[in-house]
Amino acid sequence: MKKLINSAESAVDDALAGMAAAHPSLRVRDRVVYRASGPRAGKVGLVSGGGSGHEPLHAGFVGYGMLDAACPGEIFTSPVPDQIINATEAVDGGAGVLHIVKNYTGDVLNFEMAAELCEDVQVAGVLVNDDVAVQDSLYTAGRRGTGATLFVEKIAGALAEEGAPLREVAGMAAEVNERSRSFGIALTSCTTPAAGKPTFDLPDTQVELGIGIHGEPGRSRAPLASARELAEVAMDAIHGDLPLEGDLLVMVNGMGGTPLMELYVAFAEVSAFIDGKGARVTRSLVGNYVTSLDMQGFSVTICRLDDTLTRLWDAPVETPGLRWGR
Amino acid sequence: MKKLINSAESAVDDALAGMAAAHPSLRVRDRVVYRASGPRAGKVGLVSGGGSGHEPLHAGFVGYGMLDAACPGEIFTSPVPDQIINATEAVDGGAGVLHIVKNYTGDVLNFEMAAELCEDVQVAGVLVNDDVAVQDSLYTAGRRGTGATLFVEKIAGALAEEGAPLREVAGMAAEVNERSRSFGIALTSCTTPAAGKPTFDLPDTQVELGIGIHGEPGRSRAPLASARELAEVAMDAIHGDLPLEGDLLVMVNGMGGTPLMELYVAFAEVSAFIDGKGARVTRSLVGNYVTSLDMQGFSVTICRLDDTLTRLWDAPVETPGLRWGR
Structure with missing residues (x-):
């Protein structure tokens, strides 16, 4: 470590x-x-x-x-x-x-x-x-x-x-x-200082879909895929739970160890997905905001805005x- | 990768x-x-x-x-x-x-x-x-x-x-x-997408002192040490080149893969070092600003402020x- x-x-x-x-x-x-x-x-x-x-x-x-x-x-x-x-x-x-x-x-x-x-x-x-x-x-x-x-x-x-x-x-x-929904994907585990070793084992060829912010297990493992495919998994899960409609606040959040450049790559895909559903990204955040130590990966959080929420945001x-x- | x-x-x-x-x-x-x-x-x-x-x-x-x-x-x-x-x-x-x-x-x-x-x-x-x-x-x-x-x-x-x-x-x-000086330390290499493997090999027990932002070699390798000791190495190098005096703008910058929590640990040590020299941290930044993809590590940059520079900052x-x- x-x-x-x-x-x-x-x-x-x-x-x-x-x-x-x-x-x-x-x-x-x-x-x-x-x-x-x-x-x-x-x-x-x-x-x-x-x-x-x-x-x-x-x-x-x-x-x-x-x-x-x-x-x-x-x-x-x-x-x-x-x-x-x-x-x-x-x-x-x-x-x-x-x-x-x-x-x-x-x-x-x-x-x-x-x-x-x-x-x-x-x-x-x-x-x-x-x-x-x-x-x-x-x-x-x-x-x-x-x-x-x-x-x-x-x-x-x-x-x-x-x-x-x-x-x-x-x-x-x-x-x-x-009005808000999230979904996260881990490329790597995090390592807590007290444990000194990764919280979970994730093969080099796999990602964890639906990861928790402490490294809790998600829905399943899947092969490492493109940013587009991973963004689609996250957005399908969110859209399936709360349909993407109207004006949206969208955060693409890094888990702590993922470079900002990659978060922007993911944001482009998330944004395209939302466009494809006929909804609009009217406010956004891209960066490391809700992290899991050194974990590599990202999460997407969306919130359905109205005029009041937009004003307060x-x-x-x-x-x-x-x-x-x- | x-x-x-x-x-x-x-x-x-x-x-x-x-x-x-x-x-x-x-x-x-x-x-x-x-x-x-x-x-x-x-x-x-x-x-x-x-x-x-x-x-x-x-x-x-x-x-x-x-x-x-x-x-x-x-x-x-x-x-x-x-x-x-x-x-x-x-x-x-x-x-x-x-x-x-x-x-x-x-x-x-x-x-x-x-x-x-x-x-x-x-x-x-x-x-x-x-x-x-x-x-x-x-x-x-x-x-x-x-x-x-x-x-x-x-x-x-x-x-x-x-x-x-x-x-x-x-x-x-x-x-x-x-008026500005910097020094960086890498805990891990970065990996460029094109290369697909780490730019350099750094054993689990070592750090690279004086790392460049593309993974260029620094001054030397050293055993992994505490945040206090690493901050002292960086600050000694800076202070030896431009003595720490007066009002300082100080950035503790993450290389891309280091959690914010650890950057704050480093900032506490940098700040204590500066206090010990009788200089003052009057402005500061802590975060990932000048990164090297997924590299873990940090750099310190200081700038000697005057009233004009402070106003413009x-x-x-x-x-x-x-x-x-x-």
């Missing part, structure tokens, strides 16, 4: 120290990443979190227009309730706090426990479960939450910034999730991982 | 098609990437280019506040003079055009030839040669040009946007290069790869 770390044990804290050093807009305390500016009175607070190893998700999305705090767990491990409680209490500006939770059993349990224990804060939650690849998985009952988490954080974050009440922000977060955002318009 | 492409032959054009589909702000024609908005009368045009495989450099830096056009060559291969001539003539708004050229023999020759053939356009050039690792290299006489290219494109681009004349924009570009920029303040 070759990793740019000091030790497997210190990797998460060392990375958080780097985030704090690189981004004066963030404050890191007790394994929670906050906006340095603190909570804004009357604004709904947004808290997310999950295992580390998916950067920039979630800590890289803390800032104006997205999250108020992120709770990073150990690599591929849920944050503990104490982190979530601290974050929730710290970011409450009196209007309550929305928990954005990817559907993994550990995350769900720990966010639920934290919500119950935050007696003085009004807490609502949204469960993100956009991954159409499999029903039930290694760490999940039901569908897994993956790329749509970014969409939920961005769009609900913009609405919260406008001063909408908790009920509306939570409703919008749920709506974005309902376009609203200013200023985070280390996503920044525009301000 | 596992790559997300349709074929080695079509990879560059397929990726450019993806860029065009993803970014309505860009226009791609005959292997040149332009701002869709076209040249602005009276503004100095900025043109850069080089081999593909370093994305987002250069095409991802086309847009307001940076480049007017980028000329992508084949993977790790210089663009041809015709591309550069077309780009130069197309972006001239009457105030002349600056060629930003990384110091590789092929790039230098082809940009020089293009400049000579653009008889109706006033052309100035800046040669970027920030890499302190080696004097002369596989494709270079003198020092290689790497991460500082982004700084030159951003800072000179901001000055051009303000309406400065060609002489001043070219002078600023040269000044940014003189902070100026609005709106490109696929770098975006803020607008």
Whole structure:
């Protein structure tokens, strides 16, 4: 295993120290990443979190227009309730706090426990479960939450910034999730620092269709194929679950080890597929946003936009991982 | 070799098609990437280019506040003079055009030839040669040009946007290069699609110190070490060449296959090293900006800032790869 770390044990804290050093807009305390500016009175607070190893998700999305705090767990491990409680209490500006939770059993349990224990804060939650690849998985009952988490954080974050009440922000977060679908394909495994060897074995001639962001098994193995064929597999799976119609927000996301050039090759194919269905790509993201350490591969996430969602997507955002318009 | 492409032959054009589909702000024609908005009368045009495989450099830096056009060559291969001539003539708004050229023999020759053939356009050039690792290299006489290219494109681009004349924009570009130094370390080789196998062999227990962005040899091999030790090697090399003083712009850049989490670990060490020298990190970038396909590893680039450079760095920029303040 070759990793740019000091030790497997210190990797998460060392990375958080780097985030704090690189981004004066963030404050890191007790394994929670906050906006340095603190909570804004009357604004709904947004808290997310999950295992580390998916950067920039979630800590890289803390800032104006997205999250108020992120709770990073150990690599591929849920944050503990104490982190979530601290974050929730710290970011409450009196209007309550929305928990954005990817559907993994550990995350769900720990966010639920934290919500119950935050007696003085009004807490609502949204469960993100956009991954159409499999029903039930290694760490999940039901569908897994993956790329749509970014969409939920961005769009609900913009609405919260406008001063909408908790009920509306939570409703919008749920709506974005309902309008979104994802599918991922791995070319290689990831390697966690603690394990020191690949999470799974994948022959040089095969890919894993429907991979999870922790290397959980997908639907099947298939021979390595062209970007066009792989994009079609992903898009057929998505289209079969939620027909591609109207205006779409489309993310082609790298799993961490795939060069940007290849992601653009995949985006061209995804875009052509969508054109072929008579739908329109009106907003897009291409890059490494919801990663799995050093895994090579990509995922596609689509969201059916309407005018409100488009406006909120376009609203200013200023985070280390996503920044525009301000 | 596992790559997300349709074929080695079509990879560059397929990726450019993806860029065009993803970014309505860009226009791609005959292997040149332009701002869709076209040249602005009276503004100095900025043109850069080089081999593909370093994305987002250069095409991802086309847009307001940076480049007017980028000329992508084949993977790790210089663009041809015709591309550069077309780009130069197309972006001239009457105030002349600056060629930003990384110091590789092929790039230098082809940009020089293009400049000579653009008889109706006033052309100035800046040669970027920030890499302190080696004097002369596989494709270079003198020092290689790497991460500082982004700084030159951003800072000179901001000055051009303000309406400065060609002489001043070219002078600023040269000044940014003189104030900047880089050093890179590879944990793994890259693999070009055409070759289909790693460019060089690097044992599992070793790293290449002073790697070039095409996999050119560096200073030496060394045992795989901690992020702290590797960061010290890079920073000692930089500090030994240009002492770290005053306000610094610091980029910790991934080579394409290294997860963002590890880049933050490296940034923490780089930042601590700079603190230890009594200098200050006042601006920073952490991410994959000047890449080498799927290579794992990182480079550090520093630039000594003054008030003018800081102001121009902070100026609005709106490109696929770098975006803020607008």
